[in-house]
Amino acid sequence: MTASPRVLCVGEALMDRIERDGSAKEYVGGSLLNVARGIAQLGHDTTLASWWGEDERGQQLAKALAEGDVHVLPGTSGADHTTVAYAHVDSEGRATYEFDLLWDLPEQARPDTYDHLHTGSFAATVEPGGKKVLRLVKEAALTGTVSYDPNIRPSVMGSPEQARGRIEEIISFCDIVKASDEDISWLYPDRAVEDVMRSWLAMGPAMVITTRGPWGAYARLAGERDMLVIDPLNVELGDTVGAGDSFMAGLISALLDAGLAGSGQARRKLREAKWADVLSALHRATVTSGLTVSKLGAFSPNRADVARVTDGHPELK
Numbered sequence: 001m002t003a004s005p006r007v008l009c010v011g012e013a014l015m016d017r018i019e020r021d022g023s024a025k026e027y028v029g030g031s032l033l034n035v036a037r038g039i040a041q042l043g044h045d046t047t048l049a050s051w052w053g054e055d056e057r058g059q060q061l062a063k064a065l066a067e068g069d070v071h072v073l074p075g076t077s078g079a080d081h082t083t084v085a086y087a088h089v090d091s092e093g094r095a096t097y098e099f100d101l102l103w104d105l106p107e108q109a110r111p112d113t114y115d116h117l118h119t120g121s122f123a124a125t126v127e128p129g130g131k132k133v134l135r136l137v138k139e140a141a142l143t144g145t146v147s148y149d150p151n152i153r154p155s156v157m158g159s160p161e162q163a164r165g166r167i168e169e170i171i172s173f174c175d176i177v178k179a180s181d182e183d184i185s186w187l188y189p190d191r192a193v194e195d196v197m198r199s200w201l202a203m204g205p206a207m208v209i210t211t212r213g214p215w216g217a218y219a220r221l222a223g224e225r226d227m228l229v230i231d232p233l234n235v236e237l238g239d240t241v242g243a244g245d246s247f248m249a250g251l252i253s254a255l256l257d258a259g260l261a262g263s264g265q266a267r268r269k270l271r272e273a274k275w276a277d278v279l280s281a282l283h284r285a286t287v288t289s290g291l292t293v294s295k296l297g298a299f300s301p302n303r304a305d306v307a308r309v310t311d312g313h314p315e316l317k
Contacts, residue, residue: 004044004045004256005044005045005115005116005144005256005261005262005263006045006046006047006113006114006115006116007036007039007044007045007046007047007114007115007116007117007118007252007256007262008046008047008048008049008073008111008114008116008117008118008140009032009035009036009039009046009047009048009049009117009118009119010032010048010049010050010105010109010117010118010119010123010133010136011030011031011032011049011050011119011120011121011122011123011124011133012030012031012032012033012050012051012083012103012121012122012123013028013029013030013032013033013048013050013051013052013061013065013076014029014030014033014052014061014082014083014084014085014099015027015028015029015057015060015061015082015083015084015085016028016029016030016084016085016087016241016298017084017085017086017087018087018088018089018095018241019086019087019088019089020088020089026057027298028060028061028064029085029087029241029242029298030050030083030085030121031120031121031123031149031151031244031245032048032050032118032119032120032121032123033048033050033061033064033065033070034242034245034246034249034298034300035118035120035149035245035248035249035252036048036065036068036070037064037065037068037070037249037300038245038246038248038249038250038253038288038300038301039118039249039252039253040068040069040070041068041069041249041300041301041302041303042249042250042253042288042301042302042303042306043253043302043303044252044253044256045071046069046070046071047070047071047072047073047114048065048070048071048072048073048076049073049076049105049106049108049109050072050073050076050105051076051078051079051083051102051103051104051105051106051129052076052077052079052082052083053077053079053080053081053082053102054077055081055082057081057082057084058077058079058081058082061082062077068300073106073108073109074106074108075106075107075108075109076106078104078106079102079104080102081102083099083100083101083102083103084099084100085097085098085099086098086099086100087241089241095241097153097155098155099122099153099155099156101122101126101156103122103123103126103127103128103129103130104128104129104132105129105132105133105136109132109136110136110139111136111139111140111144112139112143114140114144115144115145115262115263116140116144116145116146116147116252116256116261116262117136117137117140117144117145117146117147118146118147118148118149118248118252119133119136119137119146119147119148119170120148120149120150120151120248121149121150121151121152121153122151122153122156122157124137124148124150124166124167124170125157125158125163125166125167126156126157130166133170134166134169134170137170137173137174138173141173141174141175143263143264144262144263144264144267145175145176145261145262145263145266145267145270146173146174146175146176147174147175147176147177147178147248147251147252147261148170148171148174148176148177148178149177149178149179149244149245149248150167150177150179150183150187151179151180151183151244151245152179152180152182152183152186152187154186160186160187160188160189163187164187164188167187168200168203171200171203171204171205172203172204173204174204174205175205175206175207175261175267175270175271176205176206176207176209176251176252176255176261176270177200177205177207177208177209178208178209178210178211178244178247178248178251179209179210179211180210180211180212180213180244181193181210181211181212181213184196184210193210193218194218194227197210197218197220197227198220201220201222205222206221206222206223206267206270206271206273207219207220207221207222207270207273207278208220209251209282209285211243211244211247211289213243214232215232216229216230216231216232216286217229217230217232217247217282217285217286218230219278219282221273221274221275221278222271222272223271223272223273223274224274224275228275228282230282230286231286232286232289232290233286233287233289233290233291233309233316234290235290235291235293235294236294237293237294238293238294238295238296241296241298242292242298242299242300243289243292243293244289245292245298246288246289246291246292246298246299246300246301247285247286247288247289248285249288249300250281250284250285250286250287250288250289250301250306251281251282251284251285253284253288254280254281254282254283254284254285255270255278255281258277258278258280258281260273260277260278260281280317283310283315283316283317284306286316287301287306287309287310287316288301288306290309291305291306291309
């Protein structure tokens, strides 16, 4: 019997201090924490390699990950203090961020005992950790599969020109890339989303997806000529915190289930895949993201939550 694929998520876990309607509350957060917790809640063996302090906020992160069935890589709590993201949520539920940031990686971070690596956001671009993330991506691509979400944070990534080279280098080693239309507009202000997606696909990935908020998503495959338009799940909006991370978690989970991620053989299958092979993965990503935006904060749906939606919408299975 083949063992289930093991997933390593590499990137930030932090405290989100969210200001909404004149009041502020703190929640555990961070793009990679959200993705790791989302994948684990969907039943996969998941480890997070991150960087936080042994302060009260760091202890909250460790507790939340343990409760979410996420393993934490030893050495992760080696920072001087835990990063805080100050998020302001506007009247339309959109969040903007500023950071009190420390970013590095523990020396124990190695991809060789994992089958799929996911990274993204400022972890790949902010030093000194960024160079280490790039090294892990290159190593992971030799034997398993790699996914990436640039998840742009302008306040810590510098200019588009500064960030673009590292982001494109990482994309060239990836199998799956997901970005929002806002990410692409920041990186390439004078180019159409569809044009950027074609360019990224030519760099090496087998799948490129652009999420478009309430307008759903676009997807491209190496094995298909045309672009697919994906409709969103119709829900009442709570806020958009963690929406893209939940989409990514649902996508990775379903690709692992389908044997389209998690090994060298899976990489080859994904490169040859047609829309019929990946529709269930795109549907799961749509459902998990929709469930997240229906709540306040970065809610991570489990398989039972997903099943309650798909049982009522068989076309999403």
